[in-house]
């Protein structure tokens with residue numbers, strides 16, 4: 448059973464351990480130790496107390512049969528308009544449909560709570576898992592931003608997916 452719930456500071460260790468080598472390639476930065484994880488989790492927690500129509504982000508722990516299986520967030524929220532999703536499933540929970548199910552739950556929640564018309568996701572073109580997960584969650588492929596991202600002197604494309612109401 449997959450459930451989304453707000454993060455607590457006690458999730459910091461699982462949050463840190465969920466970030467592996469693959470996620471390092473797919474995000475700008477990942478927490479390198481428990482202190483950095485605690486800082487990030489704390490930042491997410493602070494957003495929960497902001498009034499809904501002014502909130503920029505809402506991040507959830509993904510629970511799989513009661514265990515911490517990753518996180519999913521809705522960020523860059525523009526109330527009554529649009530937002531962006533991001534997610535990470537811990538390595539040993541991947542390829543079980545956890546990411547797809549978490550997106551379906553989040554999308555339903557976010558369209559209603561923030562009165563959205565558009566939710567998008569942006570990923571590096573080599574991230575096949577993320578693209579497939581978004582398609583299975585109902586997002587449509589919109590386009591490719593060529594050489595949008597630079598790392599170690601190399602340029603990579605971003606792909607944009609979105610779901611609208």
Ligand SMILES: CC(C)(COP(=O)(O)OP(=O)(O)OC[C@H]1O[C@@H](n2cnc3c(N)ncnc32)[C@H](O)[C@@H]1OP(=O)(O)O)[C@@H](O)C(=O)NCCC(=O)NCCS
Nearest residue numbers: 473535536541542543544545546547570575576577579580
């Ligand atoms: C992307 C991620 C969240 C997907 O989570 P997940 O729980 O494994 O996804 P699902 O099990 O719901 O899989 C969805 C689809 O993607 C496919 N998929 C999963 N991993 C894949 C991979 N490495 N390569 C190709 N397809 C893959 C699944 O097979 C499934 O498609 P199918 O039903 O047609 O077979 C997970 O791989 C992850 O955390 N990656 C590292 C962090 C990351 O990249 N986050 C996104 C940044 S934009």
